Amino acid sequence: MKRRLLAATAAIALVTLAACGTSASEDAGSGPWTYTDDRDTTITLDSPPKRVVAQSSLAAGLNDLGVDVVGVFGPLKRADGSLDPQAAGLDPDAITDVTAGGEYGSLDLEKLASLEPDLIVTNMYLPPELWYINDATAKKAVKLAPILAVDFQGDSVIESIEDVQELGAKLGADLDSAKVAKGRADFDAASKRLTDVGAKLGDREVLVVSGTKDLFYAADPAQFPDLDYYESLGLPIIAAKAKAGTYWEDMSWEKSDKYDADVVMWDSREGGSTLKQFQDQPVFSTITAAKNDAWVPWEAVSPASFAAYAKVIDRLADDIEEQL
Secondary structure, three states: OOOOOOOOOOOOOOOOOOOOOOOOOOOOOOOOEEEOOOOOOEEEEEEOOOOOOHHHHHHHHHHHOEEEEEEEEOEOOOOOOOOOOHHOOOOOOOOOOOOOOOOOOOOOHHHHHHOOOOEEEEOOOOOOOOOOOOHHHHHOOOOOOHHHHHHHHOOOHHHHHHHHHHHHHHOOOOOOHHHHHHHHHHHHHHHHHHHHHHHHOOOOOEEEEOOOOOOEEOOOOOHHHHHHHHHHHHEEEOOOOOOOOOOEEEEHHHHOOOOOEEEEEEEEEOOOHHHHHHOOOOOOOHHHHHHHOOOEEEEEOOOOOOOHHHHHHHHHHHHHOEEE
């Protein structure tokens, strides 16, 4: 069990860790089940939870450990019907999506109740706020099943994966299985490959961006667990100057040529910025990467598992190699 001090950093910045639940060595068995989550909320059930509903990217991380869920909420399918990368590895046709339309963080409580859940699981990036469950919904959902929250604020990529493994073990995952071992081996191999790709870039630099209609955003890699990890592997990412308590440096599109990068990684999340949005901006189109059409999609949110990140890192290495 990890015991950690919580750093008051913002949004998706993952640097220090909060107290986690019970020992990962205690596998789910029979008899009473107890877990103290990262809000210091102790959940006690008469038996280990079998019917789990989880936030989609966390559900995908548990799935990679061999833990099944009966329902999910949050990103699952894209507008074209394809699986959202945040839910990579899940079978959307075999899982009930209890996400409700309208206000962010709303759940379809009737669908949720029909699943007869034993446990609802989500994570936090800004504790005590729950990811994809708003306060009003949480007050109603907790009457159907206890809500367990995993704190990702302050976690590095590896630490967030280990947090999910710890929970997975309590839900019956075998962390010594061949499947889990292969995921870690693939992650290590992909990481080594990205190090090699970073070395091939030489003095060329990468800028990570997002945007809205009115504002351009350049990422501070230290504030994002994946970018921080990629940088530690040797990927030369430009460090934008994010304002205190934020993770982006924002500016008008008229100033978006501030950083002259050789490769641009753009935020490819569904409903966010689009590649055409950057290509159509006259000022941003003057930087080296835009002139050379050196665009690489950035998967900003991925399932917290070694297997999932191995695939994400391999795709990133593929995309950057195409720009060499």
